Amino acid sequence: MLKKEIANALILQLNKEFQSAYIYLGMSAYASKIGLNGSSSWFLIQYQEEVAHAMKLFKYLEDQDVDITLPKIEKANVDFESILDTFKKALKHEIFMSANLNELSDLTMKNKDHATYNMLQWYVTEQVEEEATLNTIIDKIKLVGDNGYGLYAIDQELGARVFVDPTSN
Numbered sequence: 001m002l003k004k005e006i007a008n009a010l011i012l013q014l015n016k017e018f019q020s021a022y023i024y025l026g027m028s029a030y031a032s033k034i035g036l037n038g039s040s041s042w043f044l045i046q047y048q049e050e051v052a053h054a055m056k057l058f059k060y061l062e063d064q065d066v067d068i069t070l071p072k073i074e075k076a077n078v079d080f081e082s083i084l085d086t087f088k089k090a091l092k093h094e095i096f097m098s099a100n101l102n103e104l105s106d107l108t109m110k111n112k113d114h115a116t117y118n119m120l121q122w123y124v125t126e127q128v129e130e131e132a133t134l135n136t137i138i139d140k141i142k143l144v145g146d147n148g149y150g151l152y153a154i155d156q157e158l159g160a161r162v163f164v165d166p167t168s169n
């Protein structure tokens with residue numbers, strides 16, 4: 001049985017994971033609009049990853065018999081300055097998500113809720129990977145600058161990403 005404060009914080013996090021999925025869907029739409037289909041596909045896979053993150057949390061809440069509520073999801077942006085700007089905003093968002101997860105971990109630690117703390121560490125580790133991946137992509141895009149061929153090559157590379165359910169390991 002979870003403490004009310006923790007259950008509520010997890011429901012908020014569940015909402016943020018779905019919000020993240022929506023944010024990436026918007027980024028996918030933008031990339032497609034400017035003709036970067038590889039990037040669009042990459043963001044679509046990121047959308048799927050976020051849904052998987054949300055569903056892992058949803059399952060945990062169900063297992064803990066929490067009375068689940070589903071707060072509303074905000075409108076997502078579909079307009080960005082450039083593909084570099086899009087990935088920079090994605091990184092900024094992941095840094096925000098990491099901060100939320102750290103705060104949640106602190107809350108569970110303070111309440112000696114070891115089970116929830118353990119469950120959250122999966123997310124904390126996942127965040128390190130997500131931030132690192134985005135940093136690498138941003139570096140590559142910066143490196144090619146205005147070179148259209150370079151950007152095309154990066155877009156091809158991003159398009160090769162396939163969805164692997166992150167919660168399956």
Ligand code: FEO
Pocket residue numbers: 017020049050053094097130
């Ligand atoms: Fe589920 Fe990218 O944070």
